[in-house]
Amino acid sequence: MRVPPFYERPTVKRFFAGMILGVIIGWFFFIYQYGQVYEGLVFRISEQQAIINELQDDIDLLRSEQSRLNEENQKKLTVQEIDIQFSNDRRLRLNQLTLLDLKQQALNELQYIKRKDIETVSNMNDLMISNLENKVFRAGDKRYQLEVEHVHLYTTVRIIVKIIPSNS
Known part of the structure; x- marks a missing residue:
C-alpha cells in the first residue's frame, strides 16, 4: 500500500502554499495586534504610575503638614x-x-x-x-x-x- 503522490498536483501545491501564507499572515496580524494592545497597556501603566507618584507626593506632603500642625497644637495646649x-x-x-x-x-x-x-x-x-x-x-x-x-x-x-x- 502506498500513499498517492498528491504533492505533484498544482492544486495541492496551491492549497499548502495558501495554508503556509495564511499562517504567516495570521502570525504577523497576531504580532501586530498583540503589539498594539501591549503598547496601550504600557502607556496606561505608565500613566497610572505617574498618578500614583503624584498622589504619593501629595500624601507625604499632607502627612508632614499634619504632623507639623499636630506639633503646633501640642505646643498651644498650655495654660493660658x-x-x-x-x-x-x-x-x-x-x-x-x-x-x-x-x-x-x-x-x-x-x-x-x-x-x-x-x-x-x-x-x-x-x-x-x-x-x-x-x-x-x-x-x-x-x-x-x-x-x-x-x-x-x-x-x-x-x-x-x-x-x-x-x-x-
Whole structure:
C-alpha cells in the first residue's frame, strides 16, 4: 500500500502554499495586534504610575503638614488663663472689694502654672491645691482660707473654691 503522490498536483501545491501564507499572515496580524494592545497597556501603566507618584507626593506632603500642625497644637495646649470662682460668696455676704482682693491674692499664688503645658499642671495638681488651701489670705482686717472644691484643667484652669473665715 502506498500513499498517492498528491504533492505533484498544482492544486495541492496551491492549497499548502495558501495554508503556509495564511499562517504567516495570521502570525504577523497576531504580532501586530498583540503589539498594539501591549503598547496601550504600557502607556496606561505608565500613566497610572505617574498618578500614583503624584498622589504619593501629595500624601507625604499632607502627612508632614499634619504632623507639623499636630506639633503646633501640642505646643498651644498650655495654660493660658486662670479663673477662680467662689462657691459660697453670697452666703458669707462679702463685699465685692473683699472678693476681688481674695481672688487677686489666689491668682498671684497660682501664677507659676501660667504658660505651662496642661500635662505638667495636671501632674502638679495636688501641689496647686495644697498651695491654695494652706495659705491664709488677708482681706482688709480679716483672714480667710480657701478650700478647693473642684479643678477643671484645660487652656483655662477653672478652680471653684469655698471661702472659710480663719480664726487665727
